[in-house]
Amino acid sequence: MCGIVGYTGSKPAKDALINGLSMLEYRGYDSAGIAVLDGLGGMDVFRAVGLVDELKQLVAGENLTGVTGIGHTRWATHGKPSRINAHPHRDCSGKIAVVHNGIIENFNELRSELIARGHHFASETDTEVIPHLLEEAYQGDLKQAMLAILPRLQGAYGLACVHVDHPDEIVAVRKESPLVVGCSADCAMVASDTPAILDVTRDVVYPEDDTVVVLHSDGTAQFFDATGAEVHPKTVHLEWDQNAAKKDGYDDYMDKEIHEQPRVVSDTLKGRLKDGRVVIDGLELDEEDIAALDRVVIVACGTSYHAGLVAKYLIEAWARIPCDVEIASEFRYRDPIVSPSTLVIAITQSGETADTLAAVQLARTYGASVFAVTNRLGSRVTRECDGVIYARAGLEISVAATKSFLAQITALTLLAEYLAQVRHRFNRSQVRMFYHSMLELPQQIQQILDHPEPVRRAADLIGDATSALFIGRGIGYVVCMEGALKLKEISYVHAEAFAAGEIKHGPIALVTEQTPVVAVAVHSPTREKTVSNILELKARGARVIGIATEGDEEVERICDATIFIPRIRSTLSAITASVPLQMLARLVAIDRGCNVDKPRNLAKSVTVE
Numbered sequence: 001m002c003g004i005v006g007y008t009g010s011k012p013a014k015d016a017l018i019n020g021l022s023m024l025e026y027r028g029y030d031s032a033g034i035a036v037l038d039g040l041g042g043m044d045v046f047r048a049v050g051l052v053d054e055l056k057q058l059v060a061g062e063n064l065t066g067v068t069g070i071g072h073t074r075w076a077t078h079g080k081p082s083r084i085n086a087h088p089h090r091d092c093s094g095k096i097a098v099v100h101n102g103i104i105e106n107f108n109e110l111r112s113e114l115i116a117r118g119h120h121f122a123s124e125t126d127t128e129v130i131p132h133l134l135e136e137a138y139q140g141d142l143k144q145a146m147l148a149i150l151p152r153l154q155g156a157y158g159l160a161c162v163h164v165d166h167p168d169e170i171v172a173v174r175k176e177s178p179l180v181v182g183c184s185a186d187c188a189m190v191a192s193d194t195p196a197i198l199d200v201t202r203d204v205v206y207p208e209d210d211t212v213v214v215l216h217s218d219g220t221a222q223f224f225d226a227t228g229a230e231v232h233p234k235t236v237h238l239e240w241d242q243n244a245a246k247k248d249g250y251d252d253y254m255d256k257e258i259h260e261q262p263r264v265v266s267d268t269l270k271g272r273l274k275d276g277r278v279v280i281d282g283l284e285l286d287e288e289d290i291a292a293l294d295r296v297v298i299v300a301c302g303t304s305y306h307a308g309l310v311a312k313y314l315i316e317a318w319a320r321i322p323c324d325v326e327i328a329s330e331f332r333y334r335d336p337i338v339s340p341s342t343l344v345i346a347i348t349q350s351g352e353t354a355d356t357l358a359a360v361q362l363a364r365t366y367g368a369s370v371f372a373v374t375n376r377l378g379s380r381v382t383r384e385c386d387g388v389i390y391a392r393a394g395l396e397i398s399v400a401a402t403k404s405f406l407a408q409i410t411a412l413t414l415l416a417e418y419l420a421q422v423r424h425r426f427n428r429s430q431v432r433m434f435y436h437s438m439l440e441l442p443q444q445i446q447q448i449l450d451h452p453e454p455v456r457r458a459a460d461l462i463g464d465a466t467s468a469l470f471i472g473r474g475i476g477y478v479v480c481m482e483g484a485l486k487l488k489e490i491s492y493v494h495a496e497a498f499a500a501g502e503i504k505h506g507p508i509a510l511v512t513e514q515t516p517v518v519a520v521a522v523h524s525p526t527r528e529k530t531v532s533n534i535l536e537l538k539a540r541g542a543r544v545i546g547i548a549t550e551g552d553e554e555v556e557r558i559c560d561a562t563i564f565i566p567r568i569r570s571t572l573s574a575i576t577a578s579v580p581l582q583m584l585a586r587l588v589a590i591d592r593g594c595n596v597d598k599p600r601n602l603a604k605s606v607t608v609e
Helices: 013-023 052-059 107-116 129-137 142-152 253-259 261-269 287-291 302-319 354-365 380-384 403-422 428-438 441-449 453-462 475-491 500-505 527-538 553-558 570-591
Strands: 003-009 031-037 043-049 068-074 096-104 155-163 169-175 180-183 187-191 203-205 211-216 220-224 295-300 323-327 342-348 369-374 387-390 467-472 494-499 516-521 543-549 561-565
Touching: 003 013, 003 096, 003 155, 003 169, 003 211, 013 031, 013 052, 013 068, 013 187, 031 052, 031 096, 043 052, 068 096, 068 155, 068 169, 096 129, 107 129, 129 142, 129 155, 142 155, 142 169, 142 211, 169 187, 180 211, 180 220, 187 211, 253 261, 253 570, 261 403, 261 428, 261 441, 287 403, 295 302, 295 354, 302 323, 302 342, 302 403, 302 475, 302 570, 342 354, 342 403, 354 369, 354 380, 369 380, 369 403, 387 403, 403 428, 403 570, 428 570, 441 570, 453 516, 453 543, 453 561, 453 570, 467 475, 467 500, 467 527, 475 494, 475 516, 475 570, 494 500, 500 527, 516 527, 516 570, 527 543, 527 553, 543 553, 543 570, 553 561, 561 570
Parallel strands: 295 323, 295 342, 342 369, 369 387, 467 494, 467 516, 516 543, 543 561
Antiparallel strands: 003 068, 003 187, 031 043, 031 068, 096 155, 155 169, 169 211, 180 187, 180 203, 211 220
16 A cells, blocks of 8 residues: 655656655555665665655755665554654664565564564564564675565565665565566666656566566666576556646546546447457456356455446346355455356456455465456456456546446446356347447546536535435445445545435434435336435435436436436446546535545555455
8 A cells, every 4th residue: 555666777866756656645645755875875864744745845955866765655554654654664774774565464573583683673663674684684685685584574565675785776575565667778666556657668567476676777677586586577568658647637636537437438348349249358268168157256345346246237137147246355254155166256456456366366266267357457466367357447546446447347347248148148139239338338428527517516415414325226226335435535424325225224214404315316127216215315304416317307306406317228327327426526525625636544556454
């Protein structure tokens, strides 16, 4: 969840480190720091609590000419947010500095051993054991010292370190925590995520677990396995460029990414229908193996979990395969019923979500086939699975997932169609029909974006409310779950989603005249039932915001505000109905003075439990 960045090259490292950390702010953090080697046997370390801008101001007047350094944005796990707990952390000699993303699970044991041997600790963090271990192991070669201490470290880590005696070198390593390396003609960089190095190159390497990387200031990098043998991992070319990490005139990244959704859905659909059949490159199982599957289990967290719930409706309705959706952090800690005839689908935007990756590993021990739905080429989940379906959302900066959610649903809808055709539930005509219906979605999303006025009126109804309810049925209920999540995570309004039929079984007790209710009542087999539930809530004084299909005068009449979406097949409505709820959450958050891109306490990529 923390962000790390390292630079060694021909130019002063300070600017590259501050810029890289700025590009990683979306990961969530509470403090930041950098260490720069001066090339003369010294090291300058600066740390600040708060935003990267505060760190930038701290170093603005400093004459830091060193060309090698490391930086960090910290999301507190061990020890409160403070300058003393901020990274980088150093050893007793002050010659070694380390930045770390992850958790060292046995740090208490290591810390006690090191203190007994005379080491002094300055922070409360788990990370600080690493530079002290390196200090003991160092015998003139920083890479060898890193290789020597790795067997002692239990847990997950992506880390980078520097030593004043090696002013043109950074040593980095990863285990179950993301790391990316990029080189150009005059520098080499390492980071937790690609945005930090897009200004340098789009040709990157994602090291495997237990790979030690040595970056050199001449723009080269070497990779070594845990035995010290040199390895040569493949290079991945990214289609993203530095412009993907800019706002392009929008007030915030969330607004930009909401408006990118027509293109994202179009890109995710592109090229995936040939001769009346859905084609998904990257699925390693042949059609006979897929046809023999008797169950699907989806594992995911947060917004990805909601995308999985949409997929459940489609897979069961179209392919007629039983489908369960599990929260990954729950799945991994029980004894799930999974067998070689089970298909497990892991959904993770970053491809690095710790709980989802652990669920994948557990499923594989049972012999299950595993597909991944991810937005990140080369991410760890792509190396753990039998097949990959890429959600082509591109770089998503705002912590609140918007375009990646729609890309995931689009990819999963294609997968549901694919399973239906393999199992002969859909013929070519049906496949073409649903695919061509999906091709209408980008234009329909754009139509919603072009008419924000109803969303503005709906946001005014929520106003200063302390709590909001969301109701819907079928896929509309899942849309409500995601809408409630968006509202609570960026505006801090308590929001709960309920299946509309359950309102009378308890939740209706929460309704007062001060309670805003969002009701998804789009065209579907359960639309009339949802209308009845709206009337029950109105009778108790609730302020109701309706999400309805264009032309639905009844819903418009009974609701206090109505947001229309274009008519689409009900099985595809999650994609369009989610858009106004994203817009609604953003407007409410702005009205309340919240930072929509960086909600408090949250991180974009959750790489620890």
